[in-house]
Amino acid sequence: MLITYTVPIKLLNRPNREAMQLTDTHVAVLGIFIGLAGIAYAVFLARWVLKQDPGNEKMRFISQAIATGAKAYLFRQYRTLAILLVVLAVLIFAIIDRGRGTFGLTTLGFVVGALGSMLAGFLGMYVTTRSASRVAQAAATGGMGRALLVSWRAGAVMGLSLASIALLLISGFYLVFKTILKEGWEVPLVALGFGASLVTLFMRVGGGIYTKAADLGADLVGKIEAGIPEDDPRNPGVIADNVGDNVGDVAGMAADVYESYIVTVTAALFLAAILGLPSQYYSAIILFATLALVATFAGVNLLKTSGVKHPLSSINMAVYATIGLSVVLFFLGALALGLDTAKALALAAATSLGAVLAPFIVKITDYFTSYNYGPVRRIAEQAKISPATVIVTGYGIGLMSAIPVIAVIAAVLGISYMIGYFTVPVQGFGELSKYLAGIFGTAMASVGLLVIAGIIITADSYGPVSDNAGGVVEMAGLPDEVREITDVLDSVGNTTKATTKGYAIASAALAALVLFVALIFEIVGAASQITKQNLVQVMSQSLTGLSVINANVLIGSLIGVALVYFFTSRTLEAVGRTAMEIVEEIRRQFREKPGILEWKEQPDYARVVDIATRRALGEFLIPGLAAIIVPLLTGLLLGWNALAGLIMGAIVAGVPRALLMANAGGAWDNAKKYIEIQGLKKTDMHKAAVIGDTVGDPFKDTSGPSLNPLIKVLNTLSVVFAYAIVSANSALGIFPFGLLPL
Numbered sequence: 001m002l003i004t005y006t007v008p009i010k011l012l013n014r015p016n017r018e019a020m021q022l023t024d025t026h027v028a029v030l031g032i033f034i035g036l037a038g039i040a041y042a043v044f045l046a047r048w049v050l051k052q053d054p055g056n057e058k059m060r061f062i063s064q065a066i067a068t069g070a071k072a073y074l075f076r077q078y079r080t081l082a083i084l085l086v087v088l089a090v091l092i093f094a095i096i097d098r099g100r101g102t103f104g105l106t107t108l109g110f111v112v113g114a115l116g117s118m119l120a121g122f123l124g125m126y127v128t129t130r131s132a133s134r135v136a137q138a139a140a141t142g143g144m145g146r147a148l149l150v151s152w153r154a155g156a157v158m159g160l161s162l163a164s165i166a167l168l169l170i171s172g173f174y175l176v177f178k179t180i181l182k183e184g185w186e187v188p189l190v191a192l193g194f195g196a197s198l199v200t201l202f203m204r205v206g207g208g209i210y211t212k213a214a215d216l217g218a219d220l221v222g223k224i225e226a227g228i229p230e231d232d233p234r235n236p237g238v239i240a241d242n243v244g245d246n247v248g249d250v251a252g253m254a255a256d257v258y259e260s261y262i263v264t265v266t267a268a269l270f271l272a273a274i275l276g277l278p279s280q281y282y283s284a285i286i287l288f289a290t291l292a293l294v295a296t297f298a299g300v301n302l303l304k305t306s307g308v309k310h311p312l313s314s315i316n317m318a319v320y321a322t323i324g325l326s327v328v329l330f331f332l333g334a335l336a337l338g339l340d341t342a343k344a345l346a347l348a349a350a351t352s353l354g355a356v357l358a359p360f361i362v363k364i365t366d367y368f369t370s371y372n373y374g375p376v377r378r379i380a381e382q383a384k385i386s387p388a389t390v391i392v393t394g395y396g397i398g399l400m401s402a403i404p405v406i407a408v409i410a411a412v413l414g415i416s417y418m419i420g421y422f423t424v425p426v427q428g429f430g431e432l433s434k435y436l437a438g439i440f441g442t443a444m445a446s447v448g449l450l451v452i453a454g455i456i457i458t459a460d461s462y463g464p465v466s467d468n469a470g471g472v473v474e475m476a477g478l479p480d481e482v483r484e485i486t487d488v489l490d491s492v493g494n495t496t497k498a499t500t501k502g503y504a505i506a507s508a509a510l511a512a513l514v515l516f517v518a519l520i521f522e523i524v525g526a527a528s529q530i531t532k533q534n535l536v537q538v539m540s541q542s543l544t545g546l547s548v549i550n551a552n553v554l555i556g557s558l559i560g561v562a563l564v565y566f567f568t569s570r571t572l573e574a575v576g577r578t579a580m581e582i583v584e585e586i587r588r589q590f591r592e593k594p595g596i597l598e599w600k601e602q603p604d605y606a607r608v609v610d611i612a613t614r615r616a617l618g619e620f621l622i623p624g625l626a627a628i629i630v631p632l633l634t635g636l637l638l639g640w641n642a643l644a645g646l647i648m649g650a651i652v653a654g655v656p657r658a659l660l661m662a663n664a665g666g667a668w669d670n671a672k673k674y675i676e677i678q679g680l681k682k683t684d685m686h687k688a689a690v691i692g693d694t695v696g697d698p699f700k701d702t703s704g705p706s707l708n709p710l711i712k713v714l715n716t717l718s719v720v721f722a723y724a725i726v727s728a729n730s731a732l733g734i735f736p737f738g739l740l741p742l
Contacts, residue, residue: 022283022287022336022337022338023279023283024174024279024280024282024283024286025175026283027171027282027283027286027287027290028171028172028174028175028286029171029175030171030286030287030290031167031168031170031171031286031287031289031290032168032171032172032175034164034167034290034293034294035164035165035166035167035168035169035171035290035293036164036168037164037297038160038161038163038164038167038168038293038296038297038454039160039161039164039165039168041160041164041297042123042156042157042160042161042164045153045154045156045157045160045300046123046126046127046157048153049127049130049131049134049150049153049154049157050127050130050134052134052137052138052150053134053137053138053141054130054133054134054137055133055134055136055137055140055472055476056476058475058476058477059133059136059137059472059476060133062132062133062233062239062471062472062475062476063129063130063132063133063134063472065239065605066129066132066239066242066243066246066468067126067129067130069239069240069243069609069613070125070129070243070246070247070251071125071126071129072609072613073210073243073247073609073612073613073616074121074122074125074247074251076613076617077202077203077206077207077616077617078118080202080617080621081114081118081199081202084198084202084624085111085114085195085198085199088110088198088628089107089110089111092106092107092110092191092720093106093107095721095724096187096720096721096723096724102181102187102188103180103181105176105177105180105181105185105188106187106188106191106720107191108188109173109177109188109189109190109191109192109194109195110191110192110194110195110720111195112169112173112192112195113169113191113192113193113194113195113196113197113199113259113262114195114196114198114199115195116165116166116169116192116195116196116258116262117195117196117199117200117203117255117258117259118199118255119161119165120158120161120162120165120166120254120255120258121203121250121251121252121254121255121258122251123157123158123161125158125246125247125250125251125254127154127157127158128154128155128157128158128246128250128461128464128465128468129243129246129250129468131150131151131154131465131468131469132242132465132468132469132471132472133469133472134150134154135147135150135151135154135465135466135468135469135472135486135489136469136470136472136473136476136478136482136486138150139469139473139482139485139486139489140478140479140482143485144308144309144311144485144488144489145305145306145307145308146305147466147469147485147486147489148303148305148308148311148314148489149303149305151462151465151466151469151489151493152300152303152305152315152458152462153300154461154462154465155457155458155459155460155461155462155463155465156300156458156461157461158250158254158457158458158460158461159296159300159453159454159455159456159457159458159459159460159461160296160297160300160454160458161254162254162257162258162261162453162454162457163261163292163293163296163451163453163454163457164293164454165258166258166261166262166265166289166453167286167289167290167293169192169262170189170192170262170265170266170269170286170289171286171290173188173189173192174189174269174282174286177189185273186269186270186273186274186522187270187522187719187720187722187723189266189269189270190263190266190267190270190515190518190716190719190720191716191720192262192266193259193262193263193266193267193515193712193716194713194716194717194719194720196255196258196259196262196263197259197263197709197712197713197715197716197717198628198713198716198717199255199259200252200255200256200258200259200709200712201624201627201706201709201710201713202620202624203251203252203255203256204252204255204256204705204706204708204709205571205574205619205620205623205624205702205706206247206616206617206619206620207244207247207248207251207252207616208248208252208571208575208698208701208702208703208705208706209571209574209575209578209615209616209619209620209702210240210243210244210247210248210578210612210613210616211241211243211244211245211247211248211249211252211701211702212244212248212575212579212697212698212701212702213244213574213575213578213579213582213612213615213616214237214240214241214243214244214579214582214608214612215241215244215694215697215701216575216579216582216583216694216697216698217237217240217578217579217582217583217585217586217608218235218237218238218240218241218582218586219690219693219694219697220579220583220694221235221237221583221586221587221590222234222235222237222238222586223690224687224690224691225587226590226597227682228597229474229681230474231470231471231474231475232474232475233474233475233603234596234597234599234603235586235603236585236586236589236590236596236603236604236605236607236608237582237586237608238471238475238605239605239608239609240582240605240608240609240611240612241471242467242468242471243609243612244612245464245467245468246464246468248701248702249460249461249463249464249497249701250461250464252705253457253460253461253497253500253501253504253705254457254461255709256504256508256705256708256709257450257453257456257457257500257503257504257507258453259709259712260450260453260504260507260508260511260708260712261450261451261453261507263511263515263712263715263716264443264446264447264449264450264507264510264511264514265285265286265289265447265450265451267443267446267511267514267515267518268285268440268443268444268446268447268514269282269285269286270518270521270719271439271440271443271514271517271518271521272285272440274518274521274522274525275424275426275429275436275437275440276426276427276428277424277425277426277440278339278425280337280338280339281347281424281440283337284333284334284337284347284351284444285444285447287333287337288330288333288348288351288447288448288451289447289451291326291329291330291333292326292329292330292355292451292452292454293451293454294329295322295323295325295326295329295452295455296322296452296454296455296458298321298322298325299318299319299321299322299325299455299458300318300455300458302317302318302321302322303315303317303318304317304318311488311489311492312492312495312496315459315462315492315496318455318459319359319362319455319456319459320359322452322455323355323356323358323359323452323455326355326451326452327348327352327355327356330348330351330352330355330448331345331348331352333348334347334348342423343423343424343425346419346420346422346423346424347423347424347444349419350416350419350420350441350442350444350445350448351444351445351447351448352448353412353415353416353419353445353448354412354416354444354445354446354447354448354449354450354510355448355449355451355452357408357409357412357445357448357449357506358449358452358456358503358506360408361405361408361499361502361503361506362499362502362503364401364404364405364408364502365401365405365498365499365501365502365503365662365663365666366495366498366499368397368398368400368401368663368666368667369401369495369498369499369663369666369667369669369670370495370498370670371670371671371673371674371677375397375400375401375667376397376667376670376671376674377671377674378393378397379393379394379397379667379668379671379689379692380671380674380675380689382688383671383675383685383686383688383689383692384685384688385688386688387687387688387691387692390668390671390688390689390691390692391668391691391692391695394664394667394668394671394692394695394696395660395664397663397664397667398659398660398661398662398663398664398665398667398699399660399664401659401660401663401664401667402655402656402659402660402663405502405505405506405659406655406656406659409506409509409510412445413442413445413510413513416441416442416444416445417438417439417441417442418438418441419441420437420438420439420440420441420442420444421434421435421437421438421441422437423437423441424437424438424440424441425437426440439517442510442513442514443514443517445510446507446510446511446513446514449503449506449507449510450507450510450511453507456500456503457500459496459499459500460496460497460500462492462493462496463492463493463494463496463497463500464493464497465493466486466489466490466492466493467490467493467494469486469489469490470483470486470487470489470490473486491670491673491677494666494669494670494673495670497666498662498663498666498669498670498700501662501663501666501700501704501705502659502662502663504705504708505655505658505659505662505704505705505707505708507708508655508658508707508708508709508711508712509651509655509711511712511715512647512650512651512711512712512714512715513651515712515715515716515719516644516647516648516651516715518715518719519644519647519715519718519719519722520644522719522722522723523640523644523722523725523726526722526723526726526727527726527730550641550645551740552638552639552641552642552645552739552740553641553642553644553645554645555638555642555645555740556634556638556641556642556643556644556645556646556648556649557645557646557648557649557652558649559630559634559642559645559646559649560645560646560647560648560649560650560651560652560653560714561649561650561652561653563626563627563630563646563649563650563710563714564649564650564653564654564657564707564710565653566623566626567623567626567627567703567706567707567710568657568661568703568707570619570622570623570626571619571623571698571702571703571706572698572702572703574615574616574619574620574623574702575697575698575702576698577615577619578611578612578615578616578619581611581615582608582611582612585607585608585611586608589603589604589607623706627710627713627714627717628713628717630646631643631646631647631714631717631718632717632721632725634646635718635721635725635728635729636725636728636729637739638734638739638740639729639734639739640722640725640726640729642739643718643725646714647711647714647715647718650710650711650714651711654707654710654711655707655711657704657707658704658705658707658708659704660704661699661700661703661704661707662699662700662704662705663700664696664699664700665696665697665698665699665700665701665704666696666700667696668689668692668693668695668696668699669693669696669697669700671689671692671693672686672689672690672692672693675689
């Protein structure tokens with residue numbers, strides 16, 4: 001049976017609805033068309049990249065080895081995930097679809113969301129793994145500008161694929177679900193985000209363990225023990241390291257931001273539906289996503305490559321131009337929706353706040369992670385003393401870096417809340433109406449931040465391509481002047497990767513907050529149906545159950561914090577255990593084949609790749625299953641308010657911890673590079689910085705980024721299973737206040 005929300009739709013401004021120029025159906029069809037156009041453009045760029053000269057035979061061999069290893073890992077991961085996805089799909093169908101009469105659409109949304117996440121990761125990685133030798137060859141024959149163009153377009157394949165697939169799925173399923181169900185289509189749409197979040201969680205954890213264990217093992221034995229350069233072909237772990245850059249930084253990051261995009265936009269549509277807003281507000285959400293993708297088409301082509309001396313400036317200009325164009329299009333699009341001018345401008349302003357939040361986060365992250373500024377240079381100075389002071393200083397800088405990011409997120413939330421409070425026409429919820437209108441304003445800011453993801457991921461995916469290109473140059477023995485070009489591109493790539501992590505964490509925070517409100521509404525709607533009470537009455541009663549002095553809420557929040565710490569601990573230890581096995585394998589090869597270091601014997605790269613793959617897939621199951629089992633048990637046994645507390649605890653603890661770990665890791669990495677550009681390789685100072693970098697690697701590429709999908713899985717899982725949780729709470733007699741009395 002469908003949940004129906006008692007909202008006075010008749011109170012909506014009927015003449016205004018009829019006067020609008022664009023219906024939500026028109027906009028959804030436009031979204032489908034632009035999404036397909038984006039996929040076609042991504043295919044065009046992929047074909048262009050793959051037509052570039054891949055270099056000599058040795059370069060092609062290295063590139064193919066990286067591509068083969070990445071593909072093997074990704075497909076083994078997908079096979080492992082398929083079992084869990086099938087089990088969950090059966091549970092969703094049996095518990096949710098059959099109980100609510102949604103004709104299997106919740107299950108369909110879950111499965112398609114998961115497959116979309118897999119596809120987004122695979123498409124981008126397919127091109128980026130084959131691009132490294134082409135970028136290296138472009139650097140050798142065409143210089144900085146040509147190498148920048150090839151690596152940028154390779155990254156654009158990922159960025160455009162991600163945004164286009166997300167827009168296509170959201171627009172298409174919005175049309176399908178709304179047409180079939182008429183009412184109650186919101187949860188199947190959110191299930192689209194749950195499927196994407198779940199796959200991303202495992203891709204982030206597994207890919208992060210793989211990439212950092214391989215990197216750590218290769219660095220500890222190669223650079224520190226054997227004293228050979230990074231990406232030296234004599235190191236048996238070098239191919240696994242380059243594979244890891246792609247499965248973690250390309251496939252993992254792409255899936256992360258893709259699911260944030262899906263989750264945020266579907267949650268905003270969910271809110272618009274349950275608040276009973278006019279259809280122009282549905283239209284605005286999908287239209288703004290469509291217009292941002294159009295702006296991304298332009299932004300991808302705005303990169304300056306001729307005579308470029310500072311690639312980062314060129315990349316930043318392309319990103320900022322895309323965001324600026326998106327904001328202009330938001331205002332123009334809002335005026336075409338048929339709302340009165342004040343409401344249209346307010347809607348565009350709230351969305352634009354989210355879009356302009358991105359450059360602020362990027363700049364803050366850049367300040368704390370780039371060697372052009374004081375924080376990273378202070379870490380480098382500490383390398384003169386010892387590795388311990390490098391680690392302590394970097395950790396302190398990571399802690400400090402979270403403060404300004406949280407401050408600007410809070411500012412955007414506050415301003416967008418006030419915009420919504422005074423302009424969004426929520427009616428029928430009594431004294432809660434204005435509060436809920438403000439919440440919708442924050443949802444639109446979240447949409448604005450996420451719909452520009454295409455250009456952000458283009459810049460991010462450029463990073464692993466340029467990094468791998470440097471590895472190809474080193475392993476193929478190309479001239480020093482070519483390595484100088486790829487070193488510049490690689491240092492820029494480190495910056496773009498670091499700043500994108502800040503963007504991804506901020507997007508996770510905003511998406512989680514929007515989903516949290518959606519969860520409350522879904523809980524209340526389910527309770528209204530089960531108890532046969534008025535929605536507003538149930539809401540007032542239920543919000544009392546969310547009091548901070550409710551023992552259930554407090555216990556739930558502590559469980560959420562504990563889950564964040566358990567997750568962080570498990571992923572860090574997993575990197576350590578996997579790296580230990582890789583270190584032992586590299587040492588064994590050096591010991592049993594002494595000719596490797598003398599260039600007389602060939603290392604066994606495949607053995608290290610196999611260890612990294614096998615261990616990563618074995619390690620990601622326990623933390624991933626905990627993210628599913630713990631919230632369900634909490635909600636079923638302690639009550640829905642304990643579950644709400646768990647989610648808030650995970651958000652409050654997880655977001656700053658993710659920022660700390662991502663930024664500290666980036667700062668340690670660039671402190672090492674700052675020492676290297678001063679010509680201080682193979683000194684004690686450099687060795688101290690390398691140790692700091694190896695500590696930072698799992699911080700910034702495994703545990704920190706893995707917290708993003710963890711937070712969103714907790715939310716989307718809870719929304720999808722909300723009806724079952726309320727039913728169980730009612731059967732146990734613990735609704736609405738929880739197991740423990742107030």
